[in-house]
Amino acid sequence: MPRSLISLADARAAVLDTVSSPLDAEEVALTSALGRVLAEEVVAPHDLPPFDNSAMDGFAVVAGPPGNLEVVGESRAGRPAKQAVGRGQAIRISTGAAVPDGADAIVPVERVAETDGSVTVPDTAPGANLRRAGEDVRAGETVLSAGAELGPAELGVLASLGRASISVRTRPRVALIVTGDELVGPGRRLGPGQIHDSNAVALAAQAMRAGAVVVSSKRVADDLMATIEALESALRGSDLVCVAGGVSVGPHDHVKAALAELDVRQRFWGIAIKPGKPTWFGAADGTLVIGLPGNPVSAMVIFHLLARPALRALAGADPPAARTTAILESTVRRNRAREQALRCRLREAGDGWHVEPAEAQGSHILTSMLGAGALALIPPGEGEVAAGERVEIELVPGGTLSG
Ligand code: AMP
Ligand code: MG
Numbered sequence: 001m002p003r004s005l006i007s008l009a010d011a012r013a014a015v016l017d018t019v020s021s022p023l024d025a026e027e028v029a030l031t032s033a034l035g036r037v038l039a040e041e042v043v044a045p046h047d048l049p050p051f052d053n054s055a056m057d058g059f060a061v062v063a064g065p066p067g068n069l070e071v072v073g074e075s076r077a078g079r080p081a082k083q084a085v086g087r088g089q090a091i092r093i094s095t096g097a098a099v100p101d102g103a104d105a106i107v108p109v110e111r112v113a114e115t116d117g118s119v120t121v122p123d124t125a126p127g128a129n130l131r132r133a134g135e136d137v138r139a140g141e142t143v144l145s146a147g148a149e150l151g152p153a154e155l156g157v158l159a160s161l162g163r164a165s166i167s168v169r170t171r172p173r174v175a176l177i178v179t180g181d182e183l184v185g186p187g188r189r190l191g192p193g194q195i196h197d198s199n200a201v202a203l204a205a206q207a208m209r210a211g212a213v214v215v216s217s218k219r220v221a222d223d224l225m226a227t228i229e230a231l232e233s234a235l236r237g238s239d240l241v242c243v244a245g246g247v248s249v250g251p252h253d254h255v256k257a258a259l260a261e262l263d264v265r266q267r268f269w270g271i272a273i274k275p276g277k278p279t280w281f282g283a284a285d286g287t288l289v290i291g292l293p294g295n296p297v298s299a300m301v302i303f304h305l306l307a308r309p310a311l312r313a314l315a316g317a318d319p320p321a322a323r324t325t326a327i328l329e330s331t332v333r334r335n336r337a338r339e340q341a342l343r344c345r346l347r348e349a350g351d352g353w354h355v356e357p358a359e360a361q362g363s364h365i366l367t368s369m370l371g372a373g374a375l376a377l378i379p380p381g382e383g384e385v386a387a388g389e390r391v392e393i394e395l396v397p398g399g400t401l402s403g
Contacts (some may be wrong), residue, residue, distance in 0.1 A: 005272035022316030023170045036168035037315040042144040045311040047134035052099040055129045058089040060103035061322045063126040071078035147318045174207040176217040179246035210311040222252040245294025248278040274338040275363035276302040295363035322395040326353035334381045346373030
């Protein structure tokens with residue numbers, strides 16, 4: 001291993017520093033824009049609501065004292081009344097229907113007594129039960145800014161402004177390579193000394209969850225030439241290459257040599273983090289390359305801590321924050337030299353968020369990731385962090401909130 005390890009914060013800064021500008025924009029239909037990142041500023045073309053309308057089923061009237069009013073017409077949702085309302089008159093109105101000319105209040109149907117062709121109404125204040133045009137959004141107002149991630153609410157707002165398509169960043173393209181002579185694809189029988197390849201599946205899922213497309217996924221043997229070939233083709237046509245395993249210093253680890261052969265410039269190798277120390281990072285011609293440790297937990301943790309932010313930056317998204325604090329439920333020993341990223345269950349208690357570190361934190365204990373809604377980040381140091389203390393956490397996207 002390298003003599004000097006860099007901190008997670010510096011590693012993340014170095015990765016984000018290599019993303020000089022976000023990817024190109026493309027226009028997509030709103031119906032397929034979920035999770036995409038906005039590439040334009042969205043300015044409202046019209047007021048929302050577009051016209052004054054009724055908040056209740058009832059009668060549109062001229063506000064005033066109690067009285068008996070003649071019902072002279074109806075305004076339904078989507079079918080405004082043709083006539084105006086004058087004093088002594090009322091127009092039957094539905095929720096969401098346009099307020100007729102002359103009316104300045106709505107009397108809810110529950111508050112009137114209806115007889116043949118007329119209604120008796122109580123005292124009514126101007127503006128009662130009216131929803132004014134532009135109350136939600138004014139024409140010309142900026143509603144969403146570039147960098148916003150389009151979730152259900154954003155898509156709903158865009159639709160309400162009449163947008164059928166929207167400019168978003170192209171999805172970052174991820175090429176995956178997993179290395180190891182011991183790896184066998186899921187679905188195949190294991191021979192002596194073999195294990196099933198879990199990294200390819202887990203990392204692809206993380207990449208997709210980060211909004212990327214996985215353009216290729218290859219499993220290569222611990223062989224320098226095979227590694228060079230796989231990396232060479234992965235570098236073509238991707239924005240980020242994630243290569244897992246073989247990045248350390250064993251006699252059968254060929255990733256670093258292969259990357260050097262391909263002139264991928266190393267930015268750092270070795271992070272003061274547990275798990276995930278033997279992480280490599282570099283770039284060539286605008287393509288980022290992250291060499292992830294092969295241990296499945298390390299690979300997933302480092303993907304979350306470094307690859308995901310890189311993918312979000314490539315997509316032009318607002319920086320991934322989602323850092324907060326939570327109360328630690330069990331005492332943990334600090335590591336003298338390395339920050340720790342502990343897989344934790346996350347739960348809500350009366351005094352806020354709590355995190356319960358998984359009992360087994362070994363980097364090969366992949367089930368410690370099950371239900372891990374958060375990583376608790378424990379700075380290096382002496383002694384321990386006691387149960388009940390508040391620690392920094394990072395939420396894992398799609399992670400579960402335990403009961
Ligand atoms: P390496 O980083 O290549 O030294 O691998 C470290 C550990 O992770 C070894 O125990 C490997 O067998 C394991 N490992 C490497 N790649 C994978 C993978 N794709 N799926 C599951 N385990 C892996
Ligand atoms: Mg290996």
